[in-house]
Amino acid sequence: MSTQSLTLNRGMLILVATPIGNLGDLSVRAQEVLRSVDLIACEDTRTTRTLLNAHGIHTPMQALHQHNEHSATPTLIDALQQGKRIALVSDAGTPAISDPGAWLVAAAHAAGVTVQSIPGPNAAITAYAASGFLAEHFVFAGFLPATASKRRATLNTLKGPNPIILYEAPHRVAACLADLNSVFGPTREVLIARELSKKFEEIARLPLADANTWLTQHPHRTQGEFVLIIGPGEPAENIRPEQDQDHVLRTLLDELPVSAAARVAAHLTGASRKNLYARALELQSAAADSADTADSNNPAHSQHNDTSG
Ligand code: SAM
Numbered sequence: 001m002s003t004q005s006l007t008l009n010r011g012m013l014i015l016v017a018t019p020i021g022n023l024g025d026l027s028v029r030a031q032e033v034l035r036s037v038d039l040i041a042c043e044d045t046r047t048t049r050t051l052l053n054a055h056g057i058h059t060p061m062q063a064l065h066q067h068n069e070h071s072a073t074p075t076l077i078d079a080l081q082q083g084k085r086i087a088l089v090s091d092a093g094t095p096a097i098s099d100p101g102a103w104l105v106a107a108a109h110a111a112g113v114t115v116q117s118i119p120g121p122n123a124a125i126t127a128y129a130a131s132g133f134l135a136e137h138f139v140f141a142g143f144l145p146a147t148a149s150k151r152r153a154t155l156n157t158l159k160g161p162n163p164i165i166l167y168e169a170p171h172r173v174a175a176c177l178a179d180l181n182s183v184f185g186p187t188r189e190v191l192i193a194r195e196l197s198k199k200f201e202e203i204a205r206l207p208l209a210d211a212n213t214w215l216t217q218h219p220h221r222t223q224g225e226f227v228l229i230i231g232p233g234e235p236a237e238n239i240r241p242e243q244d245q246d247h248v249l250r251t252l253l254d255e256l257p258v259s260a261a262a263r264v265a266a267h268l269t270g271a272s273r274k275n276l277y278a279r280a281l282e283l284q285s286a287a288a289d290s291a292d293t294a295d296s297n298n299p300a301h302s303q304h305n306d307t308s309g
Pocket residue numbers: 020021090092093094095096097098099121122123124166167168169193194195196197198225226227
């Protein structure tokens with residue numbers, strides 16, 4: 001860790017993450033960069049003006065948004081090649097993450113321009129950190145398609161054991177949660193992170209079955225900005241093939257009654273206790289049948305019976 005002072009070389013593109021709701025979340029280094037560069041390329045000059053004014057920064061700005069990203073990029077690359085230092089920001093959060101900027105960054109790499117990225121706010125990571133979901137990996141899916149059929153089709157392609165982070169617009173959040181419920185099932189957990197870092201921030205973790213009730217509990221809950229995170233599914237390594245389940249059950253049945261064996265097996269394999277109980281009964285009766293057959297075919301046993309009788 002260090003608070004090394006800023007050295008901006010000539011001809012650099014510097015991505016600067018900006019607050020997602022709380023103006024106080026602009027880091028000291030981000031402020032320093034925005035104050036020192038020659039130009040700030042920003043999504044909406046009015047939004048960035050508010051941020052700059054709050055920090056007494058007066059650097060010139062140029063709009064770079066989804067509608068002019070392609071046409072504005074060559075001029076910015078020229079300026080960078082002439083030695084200008086340009087910061088890139090979006091309206092909120094980390095630029096180029098579900099926001100404009102990736103086109104300019106790609107062009108900078110292609111032109112041999114140095115790219116630097118100043119870490120800072122990002123809605124997805126802020127929400128994920130607060131989820132408490134235990135998983136080794138997560139999927140960042142950003143915005144889903146706006147139409148229900150395409151949204152469900154995309155969700156089906158994302159199905160798997162890892163948590164999935166989504167951005168969703170307030171007017172679609174109810175429909176999206178309903179689709180999540182139908183694709184992932186009512187018992188799968190979801191994290192709803194609303195208005196992060198703002199006055200009415202709410203973070204709720206609940207089964208998908210309860211999401212609509214939560215959302216409609218207060219009228220304001222369908223407003224604002226949302227990150228939705230689908231919790232982890234059953235870990236792939238816990239979904240054992242049936243032979244494995246039988247092996248676990250047989251081993252346990254040597255030591256335990258059927259109901260206890262099914263309970264422990266469910267814990268170990270992640271499979272349904274009810275199904276394991278039914279299977280345990282089958283295995284137990286098959287074992288009893290084969291023991292009877294073995295007894296009746298075993299001359300030593302017959303002899304023993306004979307002698308004891
Ligand atoms: N680049 C941004 C970032 O780094 O997070 C994301 C920009 S994307 C256009 C905007 C979406 O991010 C919103 O629709 C919402 O899903 C999510 N988002 C942004 N700010 C948020 C906040 N304060 N609380 C919850 N979600 C937020």
